[in-house]
Amino acid sequence: MRKIITADNSESFLNEEIGESYHSHKGAVEEALQKYVIPCKIREIAKTGKIRILDVCFGLGYNSAKAVECALEENPECEIEVIGLEYDPEIISRIQEVNPPLRGYTLYKKITPQKTAVKEGKVTIRVVMGDAREMIKKLEDNYFDAVFFDPFSPKTAPEMWQETFFREVWRVMTSKAVMATYSCARMARDNMSKAGLVYDDGPIWGRRGPGTIATKWV
Ligand SMILES: C[S@@+](CC[C@H](N)C(=O)[O-])C[C@H]1O[C@@H](n2cnc3c(N)ncnc32)[C@H](O)[C@@H]1O
Structure with a gap:
């Protein structure tokens, strides 16, 4: 690495x-804001006082760390629960080697493989350490207000973009939740549809x- x-x-x-790199070369932290935090309406949800985020393919945790920063800016009293899915302890240990301009990343710095x-x-x-395709099965139905879906690309890691995984995403999302991802690959979108997700274009950035953004219902 x-x-x-x-x-x-x-x-x-x-x-x-x-x-592949873990983030867009155009800006790792900016990507978290543009591709995940804004389309998943994190600020709006924070106003309700509680938010649960599923950060699929957690890596260095930038996507949810940006979400935590924005949610707390919007509502400092907001209760926030982030569940990350990641199988590689090496990238988790690399959290110690980065210093992104994210208020609150000090909390992420306390995360280690242990x-x-x-x-x-x-x-x-x-x-939750392990293969996301297995670990997601342990999560509760109808639980998350936002899902950040950030695997390696459909070309490199097609196993993550399958209908079976999106069915699990559908199951764990609340009825109002948005899932956001950086890719608009045909195969990914077709598999979202087969899993019952309704997709639309997400932001063009980078x-x-x-x-792509996807919801349970139109
Ligand atoms: C594009 S990077 C995500 C970057 C991350 N969101 C961040 O902010 O640093 C993809 C991540 O998915 C993880 N990954 C790939 N396949 C996985 C799988 N089957 N289960 C869990 N994690 C996986 C990789 O280890 C890597 O950290």
């Missing part, structure tokens, strides 16, 4: 074995095509 600096000056890594659950005030973060 090689450290890279993205265009917004936030650090990421290039996974040389897989041939200590995967942390809490500060009304914010709890728990990373690449030519849009991301």
Whole structure:
């Protein structure tokens, strides 16, 4: 794994074995905001006083860390629960090597492969270690207000973009939740539809095509 600096000056890594980086070269932290936090309406949900976020493919945790920052800016009293799914202890240990401009990342810095659950005030973060395709089966029905879906690309990691996984995402989402992802791949969208998710274009940011947002109902 090689450290890279993205265009917004936030650090990421290039996974040389897989041939993909963990974030957009245009800006790792900005990507979290544009591709996940805004489309999943994190600020609006924070106003209700409680938010539960599923951060699929947690990596360095930037996506949910940005969400926590924005939710607390909107409502400092908000109760926030983040569940992350991640199978690679190495990327979790790399959290110690980055310093993104994210208020509250100090809490993420307490996460290590040995200590995967942390809490500060009304914010709890728990990373469930293991293959996301198995681990998601342990999560409760109808639970998450937002799902950040950030695996490696459909070309590199097609197993993550299958109907069976999206069926599980459907199951754990509340009726109002939005799932957001950076890709607009045909195969991914077809599998979302087969799983009962209703998709639409997400924001265009950092690449030519849009991301995808999906909900349980129109
Ligand atoms: C594009 S990176 C995600 C970056 C991350 N969201 C962040 O902010 O740092 C993809 C992540 O998915 C993880 N991953 C890939 N396949 C997985 C699987 N089957 N189960 C759990 N995690 C997986 C990788 O280890 C990697 O951390």
